[in-house]
Structure formats: structure tokens, C-alpha cells
Amino acid sequence: MSEQQKKIRLATVWLGGCSGCHMSFLDLDERLIDLLEQVELVYGPLVDAKEFPQDVDICLVEGAVTNVENLELARTIRNNSKQVISFGDCAVTGNVTSMRNRIPVKDLLTAVYHEAQAPIGAESLKVLPALLKKALPLHQAVKVDIYLPGCPPAPERIATVVTALLNKQPVELQPEMRTFG
């Protein structure tokens, strides 16, 4: 077995969120160097893979499940990953992404793409993936193993969870590290 194959396969995914959780992941700073010695980053906004790969060990999922594309990808993630982590408040609770849930989808799309003054207009609705009726927390779409709350989760929280997973220890966040918001 080569050195490369022994590494833990880590994926990160950006669903319906603002990418703030990924920014916080980058704020691991020099800890990223140690992390990358132990893991192979196989998918996510930070790498160039187009398809979600097979045999992923750990997958951090940012964002709520808000359209059909998110839902399809969430199912692929679940099928192909040993451990799925709800990464940040949008994945855990729906958070800001779900604030649209009380507005009917048709009214929402009309307000944004037909009535608003914006460079992207109604023509884009033909290519955009259809919105689900409600933006869902990840665990309402697929089974989730670990919840990592925060908006965004502070780098210390991310480090605590990822370190425990890499060492195959149970993930236990202290109360001050598991607040929403």
C-alpha cells in the first residue's frame, strides 16, 4: 500500500450556505499543514475534483439542502462517505438559508428574478436547479453522524472535531464549543 492510499480521505462540500464555514476551515492556518500530512483532500471548493468520489472517510458538509442538486449530492455524499458531518449552522439547523421557508417558492423566484433590478434575470431560471419547497437541515435529507454548530464554527471547533475523527476517538464538544450562532 502506498503512502498516498493510507491517508484518510477528506471531502468538504458547499451546499446552500455562504462559504463562511469554509473560510473558517482555512482559518485553521498552520494547522492545515499538519492536517494535510494526515489526509488527502479529495473533493470540495478547495480542490478541483468534478465528481464526488468513492470511499470518502470524512465529509464536512456546509450549508442547507435547498435545491434538487443539493439533495442529489447529499445522497451521493451519504452513499460514498463513512462519516458525514453537518458543518456549521446552515447544515445543522437551516439557519439563514432557511429564512426563506415561510415564502412560497414561486413568490420568491418572482421577487428575485422577475421584479428585482439585478444583472441576472428570469432567463437564468431555465438553468438553475429547482428549489425545494423548504431549505432543509442536512439531517432531514440524509443521516448525519456528527453535528458541528456555529455561524461559522470557530477554527478551534473544527480542529477539535477533525482531530478526534482522525484519532478515531468519539467527538465530544464542550458546551461552550457547541452553541449555535
Place this chain on the structure above:
Amino acid sequence: MPVITLTINDELVSARSGQSILEACRDHDIQLPTLCYLDGLSARGGCRLCLVDVAGSPRLLPACTTEALENMVVTTHNEKIDRYRRMILELTFAERNHTCAVCVSNENCELQSLAAELGMDHVRYDYLNPELNLDTSHERYGVDHNRCLLCLRCVRVCDEVEGAHTWDVMGRGVESRVITDLNRPWGDSESCTDCGKCVEVCPTGALFDKGSSVAEMKKEASFLRRILDGREKRQWQR
């Protein structure tokens, strides 16, 4: 006042006759989570977080409204009670729109910190996402029904301490809302004295000082004990 003896978590403790189980617990530094209870206001048993097991009772009882009795055997924490408390919090989060990240009370919220403390790391129920409004007609304060959990501290402090009874409740069950006067805009209220006690005792971001942005609303309910001691015991101290 006669003293009684009861057992809490396998320890014999004494309490004054007439005290609630919650008061007896707090006197002995036994921690119980609460949201609707506030020292100085009447007990209501609304939030159900202080549920405890009382030997001989077929159901869990709220410690704040259950009188401590001689020879009572009380358990405040076990696997079942902890699980129920987390469920209660989950239902509370599911019922309204508690978006911590954009709330004025982020990082200073009793609901938010209780969820973390009791290990409620996600909500298993469907969020109701109700359509709720915000009333900012008052000159100094606002009410955001998205964050209200119907603890009714505002109603009680306004009636029992300020004596104005501006706040009350309309509707039933999940449709209940706190209202000012007879459901008129807060700013038009003739009974409101603008004292702000309701804002200070509110455990979440439901009542807030106007102008507060995300995480800026800090509240301080300790004034309540101070003014009540002055009023009832003639002890005035800061």
C-alpha cells in the same frame, strides 16, 4: 417557619415548609435548567425544563410549581429526564424562527446557552417556520415574535412588579402570542410606562432595545431581586 426534610438525588436536604422543589434545589446548589422561572416572579411551570422525578408520581413534575414535602424523594437528573429536556428544547426551537446567527441576543441568550449546556446539538422535528411579525412601534423597544418562547416573564413582571399589566397573551397553543394592551401596537399602548422591565427579563431576543444589532443586546435581570428586596424587606442595596 417549620423545616421539612426530603431526599434530592439520594441526599437528605432540609427545606422551609412551603418552598417549591426548585427553591429547595437552588438553596442546596443543585442545578436545574429553567427558562420561564425567574426569582422574584410567580412560578408558572410553563417551559417544563425543570421537570423532575418525584417517587410515587406517575409523571415528571415541574420543580418550580411543585411544593417540596416532608419525605419526598426527588431525582433531578437521569437519562430519561435529560432526554426529555432536550426534546423540550428541540420543540421550542422548531416552533418559532430562532435564527441565532442573526439575532440581537446571539451569545447572550438563555435559550441558546441552555441548548449548548444540555447537549441539544440538532432538532429532529420539522421546523414550523411560522410567519411572525415584528412590532417596533414603541419609541425605545421592539418585540420580535420569531424569538418568543412564551415564557411570559414579560407578562408577569409587567403585572406583578410594575403594576401596569400592559402585556398579556392572545390565542391558544401554538397560535399564542404575547400582546400589548388589547393587541394594539406597543407604541400606541396607553398602559405601558416605558419602564423596560419586560425587556430586561426576556430570556431571548424577543424583546430588545431598538437600535441593537446582531449580538448587541445584553440583558440584566438582577435588578428584579434588588427592587423587590427594597419593596418587601425594606433592604435597599445595590
